[in-house]
Structures are given as structure tokens and as C-alpha cells.
Amino acid sequence: MASIDSKDIHKIIVACDAGMGSSVMLASQLRKQLKGTGVTVEHTPVNEIPADADVVVCHSGLAARARVSAPDKVLVPFQIFLGDPAVTKLVATIKNGGTVDA
Structure with a gap:
């Protein structure tokens, strides 16, 4: 399982299908939430x-394809596009410190 410390996160990719x-x-x-x-x-x-x-x-429906495209990257799958707890947790971890696991 990949993981990364919040201080080592410099670039997040939002991957999509279309x-x-x-x-x-x-x-x-x-971008707005992580400004600064x-x-x-x-x-x-x-x-x-x-x-x-x-x-x-x-x-989450694209997670398998994302793992093939970027097998060594930390992957944060979500269910809903706005307000998903997984994304909220990622933002909080980046702002407050900690480790992101995937």
C-alpha cells in the first residue's frame, strides 16, 4: 500500500474519464481549498x-485504470464529486499534517 507524508505532497492530479x-x-x-x-x-x-x-x-469507478496508469502513486478514490469524505480527509491531512494512505 502506497503512502505519502503531507509535507511531501506538491502535486495532486484529478483523473477523469471524459x-x-x-x-x-x-x-x-x-485548488481553492489548498490555496496557500x-x-x-x-x-x-x-x-x-x-x-x-x-x-x-x-x-472509484476509475480506480483500477488509475492504478494501471500510475501504479506507484497514492490513489484517493471517491464516490461523489463534491463533498466526498475521502477528499475532505485528504485536504485536512494536507493542511494539518499527517500521512495519506492509499
Whole structure:
């Protein structure tokens, strides 16, 4: 199981299937929530996760594909695009310190 300390998180990727819609809103929301933390948030297709990603956030239905695209990255799957507890926990861990496990 991959894990990363919050101080080592510099880039979060919100991975999606089609590249439009709800995941773009989630990426925007994360950027706002993490403003001032030094963490960048980008939105990419699940099959094109960049090598410099520290954490990948994606819908649970895409988790298997994300693990194939980025097997060594911490993966945070979620069920709902806005207000999901997994994403809320990720933001809190980055702001307050701790370890993110996936």
C-alpha cells in the first residue's frame, strides 16, 4: 500500500474519464481549498497521469485504470464529486499534517 507524508505532497492530479464536467469542478474546488499550501492541482485523463504526480484523486469507478496508469502513486478514490469524505480527509491531512494512505 502506497503512502505519502503531507509535507511531501506538491502535486495532486484529478483523473477523469471524459475530461469534462464534474471532475473539472472537483479540481477547481481542490485548488481553492489548498490555496496557500504550495500544492498544485491539475486535471488529466485517467490514462495520462503524469509521472510527477504525488497523489491521484479519481472516482472509484476509475480506480483500477488509475492504478494501471500510475501504479506507484497514492490513489484517493471517491464516490461523489463534491463533498466526498475521502477528499475532505485528504485536504485536512494536507493542511494539518499527517500521512495519506492509499
